[in-house]
Amino acid sequence: MNDAVPxxxxxxxxxxxxxxxxxxxxxxxxxxxxEHLDLAEEVVQEALLKALQNWPYSGIPxxxxxWLFRVARNAALDAIRxxxxxxxxxxxxxxxxxxxxxxxLDDAALEEQLRDDELRMVLMCCHPxxxxxxxxxxxxxxxxxxxxxxxxxxxxxxxxxIAQRLVRAKRQMRESAIAFELPAGxxxxxxxxxxxxxxxxxxxxGYTAQSGEDLVRHDLCGEALRLGRLLATSSVSTPQxxxxxxxxxxQAARLPARVDAxxxxxxxxxxxxxxxxxxxxxxxxxxxxxxxxxxxxxxxHVQAAIAAVYAGAExxxxxxxxxxxxxxxxxxxxxxSPVVALNRAVAVSKVHGAxxxxxxxxxxxxxxxxxxxxxxxxxxGRLHLDLGDREAxxxxxxxxxxxxxxxxxxxxxxxxxxxxx
Amino acid sequence: xxxxxxLLYDDxxxxxxxxxxDMQKAIEKYMAWGGKLRSSGVFLASHKLADDVGKVMRGKGxxxxxxxxxxxxxxxxxxxYLIKAANYNEAVELSRGCPSLEYGGTxxxxxxxxxxxxx
Numbered sequence: 001m002n003d004a005v006p007x008x009x010x011x012x013x014x015x016x017x018x019x020x021x022x023x024x025x026x027x028x029x030x031x032x033x034x035e036h037l038d039l040a041e042e043v044v045q046e047a048l049l050k051a052l053q054n055w056p057y058s059g060i061p062x063x064x065x066x067w068l069f070r071v072a073r074n075a076a077l078d079a080i081r082x083x084x085x086x087x088x089x090x091x092x093x094x095x096x097x098x099x100x101x102x103x104x105l106d107d108a109a110l111e112e113q114l115r116d117d118e119l120r121m122v123l124m125c126c127h128p129x130x131x132x133x134x135x136x137x138x139x140x141x142x143x144x145x146x147x148x149x150x151x152x153x154x155x156x157x158x159x160x161x162i163a164q165r166l167v168r169a170k171r172q173m174r175e176s177a178i179a180f181e182l183p184a185g186x187x188x189x190x191x192x193x194x195x196x197x198x199x200x201x202x203x204x205x206g207y208t209a210q211s212g213e214d215l216v217r218h219d220l221c222g223e224a225l226r227l228g229r230l231l232a233t234s235s236v237s238t239p240q241x242x243x244x245x246x247x248x249x250x251q252a253a254r255l256p257a258r259v260d261a262x263x264x265x266x267x268x269x270x271x272x273x274x275x276x277x278x279x280x281x282x283x284x285x286x287x288x289x290x291x292x293x294x295x296x297x298x299x300x301h302v303q304a305a306i307a308a309v310y311a312g313a314e315x316x317x318x319x320x321x322x323x324x325x326x327x328x329x330x331x332x333x334x335x336x337s338p339v340v341a342l343n344r345a346v347a348v349s350k351v352h353g354a355x356x357x358x359x360x361x362x363x364x365x366x367x368x369x370x371x372x373x374x375x376x377x378x379x380x381g382r383l384h385l386d387l388g389d390r391e392a393x394x395x396x397x398x399x400x401x402x403x404x405x406x407x408x409x410x411x412x413x414x415x416x417x418x419x420x421x
Numbered sequence: 422x423x424x425x426x427x428l429l430y431d432d433x434x435x436x437x438x439x440x441x442x443d444m445q446k447a448i449e450k451y452m453a454w455g456g457k458l459r460s461s462g463v464f465l466a467s468h469k470l471a472d473d474v475g476k477v478m479r480g481k482g483x484x485x486x487x488x489x490x491x492x493x494x495x496x497x498x499x500x501x502y503l504i505k506a507a508n509y510n511e512a513v514e515l516s517r518g519c520p521s522l523e524y525g526g527t528x529x530x531x532x533x534x535x536x537x538x539x540x
Contacts, residue, residue, distance in 0.1 A: 012449060017441035049436055052444045056451035056520075057469035057500045147440030219442075 012064060015219075017048055019226070020065050021145030023114050024072045026121035029142075032076065034124060034180050037142065037170060039079055047072035118143060119234050120180050122227060123188075126195040129176040134169035135198050137162055144223045150216050154205065188236060195231060196244050196300070199224045203248050207255075221252050232287060239294030242287040243301040249284035250307035253277040265408040269316040281311050302331045321350035338367045342376055354386040374403040378413060385420065394420035422505045424465060425512040427519065428529040430496040435525045450520040458504055463515065465503040472497075496527055503533075 021044050028040035047068050061067040125138040140146040140154070148166065152159045183191055206220025225248050232241040257275035260266050288308050291301055306327045313319040328344035341364055349357030361380060370376045381396030397417040401410065439447070458464040477489040499521075506512035509532060516528050 011452070012445055015442065015445070017445035021441040045441075048441050048444050049439075052436065052439075052448055053431075053472070053499060054469050055448050056455065057467045057502075059455075060448070060452065145441045147438070147442075149438065150440050150442065216442075 012060065015222070016064060017051075017068075018145035020068055021045075021048060022121070022143040023118055024069060025142050025145075026117035027069070027114055028072065028076055029121060030117050030180055032080075034178060035174055037173070039076065041142065043075035043079055044072050046075045115230060115234070119230060119236070120182055122195055122230065123182065123191045124173070124178055124180060126191055126198050127173070127176065127178045128190055128194055129178065130169055130172050132198070132201075134165055134172065135194065136201060137165045138169045138173075139198050139227070140202070140223070141166055143227065146216075146223075154216050154220055182236065189238075192231070192236065192238055192241070196228075196240060199227050199231070200244060200248075200300070202227070203251075207251060218255075221248070221255070224248060225252060232290075239291045239296065240298045240300050242293075243291035243298060243304045246284045246286075246288035246291055247300055247304040247307055249280045249287065250304065250311045253280035253284065253311065259408060263408060265412040268310065269319070271316075273315065276311075284308065284311060297330070297334065299331060299335045302327050302334065306331075319350075321347055325351050338364055338370045339373075342370070342373075342379060346379060349383055349386070354383040358383050358387075372403050374400040374405040374409065374413070376400075377403070378416075381416060381420075385416070390420040422507060423535055424533040425504050425506050425509075426531045426533060427502040427504065427512075427516050428531065429499050429501065429519065429521045430527040430529065431499045431521060432495045432525060433497065434495060447520060447524065450523070454518045454520060455502075457518065458502070458515065463505045465505060467500065467502045469500040470498060499526075 024044045024047070025037070025040045028043065029037055032040055050071050051064070051068060055061075121143050122139060125142060126135050130138065136155075137151055140151050141148070146154070148163050149159050151157075152162045155162070182188065202220050203224035206217050206222075206224065225245070228241065228245040228248055231237060232245045253276045254268070254271065256277060257271040257273070258266060266272075284304075285308065288304055291304060306324055309320050309323050309327070325344070325347040328340065328347050331340050332344060342361070345357045345360045345364075348360045358380065361376070361383075364370055364376060377396040377400040381393045381400060384390075384393035384396060394417055397413050397420065401413050401417070405413070436444075455464070455467070474488050474491065477487050479485050479487070504512065504515060506515055509530065512530050512532070516522075516530055519528050521528055
């Protein structure tokens with residue numbers, strides 16, 4: 001044994017453990033069968049723990065992921081030998097699998113197989129037999145490698161609730177005998193829809209988190225984007241998957257510009273565009289180009305198109321508002337909601353003026369779903385301010401401040417209220 | 422310069438519910454600490470001890486070999502570092518950055534008898 005800590009790279013790829021944890025669970029679930037998901041998760045945790053206990057002394061191995069896979073697989077073999085619950089043929093099947101994991105990262109075919117395992121895992125976790133809450137929690141846990149505590153933090157829930165949800169989800173999974181194999185036809189389409197829904201929910205949950213809040217919430221955006229790309233670049237990809245990835249990439253690109261150095265909220269039109277992540281903008285446009293291949297126009301398509309108009313404008317003054325308004329009109333046709341109507345009203349103000357926008361907002365005031373939504377009075381306040389009616393504007397901002405919103409949002413509203421004085 | 426042995430004790434319960442992300446962060450902290458020891462030229466060696474209980478040999482004449490030691494505490498000796506330092510104070514300062522401390526572990530600092538180094 002070498003006495004010195006080997007001078008290998010002492011830096012790990014960001015989130016390596018988290019993403020490989022998901023991949024290893026998927027890989028082992030394929031080998032062991034979905035009924036042994038718990039065992040797969042257990043041995044993966046064990047392998048990661050072994051790394052934590054060894055690497056501080058031995059240094060990071062040349063191929064960290066390969067090391068983890070080998071240890072997890074061996075732990076699975078050990079567990080199988082000691083458990084009679086696992087069928088014998090499973091045990092012999094796993095043990096005859098060649099020890100290919102060491103080649104990991106150098107082997108494109110193997111990486112492809114692992115992506116495929118992950119894809120099946122996502123679609124398994126998004127089975128329509130499971131409740132949406134369960135799908136979300138299960139996806140984050142088994143595919144995303146998030147811990148129960150992290151999921152609880154990300155969803156502002158408590159650990160016991162999430163743990164219970166996961167137990168229930170796994171039981172449902174066993175009872176419904178959900179298979180690891182990819183479904184076909186309508187069943188596949190249904191699962192894909194469900195997966196996209198879960199991914200978008202993850203993204204939104206992370207996106208609404210404010211700067212300075214728990215970082216794990218921001219990680220949700222990254223994980224959603226990763227899962228979206230996994231789906232969009234797979235053999236079962238659909239134009240909707242591309243549209244969703246485009247939408248998320250455009251929005252994520254703007255994250256660094258959304259708050260200023262002091263942590264204050266910056267509106268889209270005031271954002272410093274040089275802060276936008278150009279790699280993500282590029283990714284957005286690449287997937288946006290591919291989402292037009294189908295015939296079906298989904299809400300993801302329209303939302304991605306809106307985000308593309310913003311991203312494509314050289315500066316805020318160049319934003320093509322008539323195009324955005326007509327996209328919001330389309331969105332209102334496909335999936336009307338008070339929030340969409342509210343966003344549409346902002347486009348109306350840019351195209352037809354503040355007065356027209358106020359008229360468009362009038363029916364929303366009565367809407368119960370927006371009753372505690374601060375953005376409605378906030379938008380009304382801005383429109384009144386544009387028209388020079390400071391008194392009405394101040395009244396709106398005060399009402400907005402009475403509704404629940406984050407710290408930066410509150411301060412933003414207070415600044416606006418100050419402008420009315 | 423004298424050599425010091427840093428014995429790292431951990432309570433496995435501290436790691437029971439740690440997430441993959443946090444495990445990676447912990448490893449990165451160890452790498453940063455170990456990297457500093459190496460780049461400042463004081464690092465000599467480090468080894469992880471096997472997780473089993475080990476063997477204890479006792480007695481003269483008839484030596485008894487038993488499994489153990491079964492320590493009274495929950496902490497187990499995970500491994501050790503061997504470093505160079507001018508004196509105990511400096512060795513303790515170098516050990517302060519050891520992430521085991523941050524995670525609730527114990528670091529025992531023992532000087533290799535200077536007679537050994539003199540030889």
